[in-house]
Amino acid sequence: MTRSDPVAVPQATLERLKKCGQGTLTTQMFRRGYRQQFMVGLTPLNKAAGRFAGEAFTLRFIPSREDKDWDLGDLKKRGADNVQWEAVEAIGAGQVLVIDSRNDVRAASAGNMLMTRMMRKGVAAAITDGAFRDGTEISAMDFPAYCRANVASTRPSYHRAIDMQQPIACAEVAVYPGDIIVGDSDGVTVIPRHLAEDVANTAYDQELREAFLFTKIDAGGSLWGNYPASDETLAEFEAWKTAGGTL
Structure with missing residues (x-):
């Protein structure tokens, strides 16, 4: 980024970031080496x-x-x-x-x-x-x-x-x-500004997935197979998302 040519950060990106918790954001930054x-x-x-x-x-x-x-x-x-x-x-x-x-x-x-x-x-x-x-x-x-x-x-x-x-x-x-x-x-x-859109998208996806996984744990499910999610649980998540699951 330079001051004369900054990376654009759309309002939609900011709105998506606002829906993400600090733990999620710092995890995404850690995965990128920060x-x-x-x-x-x-x-x-x-x-x-x-x-x-x-x-x-x-x-x-x-x-x-x-x-x-x-x-x-x-x-x-x-x-x-x-x-x-x-x-x-x-x-x-x-x-x-x-x-x-x-x-x-x-x-x-x-x-x-x-x-x-x-x-x-x-x-x-x-x-x-x-x-x-x-x-x-x-x-x-x-x-x-x-x-x-x-x-x-x-x-x-x-x-x-x-x-x-x-x-x-x-x-x-x-x-x-x-x-x-x-x-x-x-x-x-x-x-960092140049990472904002990428982080917003992956952090939002993580928040959405963990919202679903929380429903499993809250209903009495074991950590094993749910957190982190197994292939079977991920398939359930995709079905939940397709059915309209959202934050």
Whole structure:
């Protein structure tokens, strides 16, 4: 993928990815040689906010420094030269803000004002490997926001937003602008853009097959012959699918 010629990811592909669980997606990535694409330790503030899939819009923090980020007498000065606010205004509908906060939870990466601005713009989700503030308010929003912790400390006390739309690390996972980010109540997986359609198709097929296999196990069936499926069980699955079985 190059920025001038990105691989197209149709909306239908994103919709299919949204139907796939994190375990399924990481299994499919592992089969392609990617051992760790799951953002370990990040959880949504609102577990009922729903599933999402969208392309990554990246933002990178470095440690703050007093002469660059804040004035003890006038925090309003942080409104000038503020890459964080630039990113919130630049991100588009359907995209996912992914913030590299260096796994540092000592200060918030954002709060409910920025979340509300993005939500109203149609942004799909916001993710940091640090912390958010205003957790009570964000947890009541219909907006997926993933973090390590909720803290009250203001961002400039420890973080400076330094650039956007560059490759970053988030929760020790490499994220490139345009990667496809998929999340649900269990967490978040990063899929390289050029693999999105292939992963969407095989992951959906796996989800469909396991939905059928679950009915066998739930009905009292043995693991042997059902998980993994024997040829006989796979034939039953194909018949179930032909009869209209779906997720």
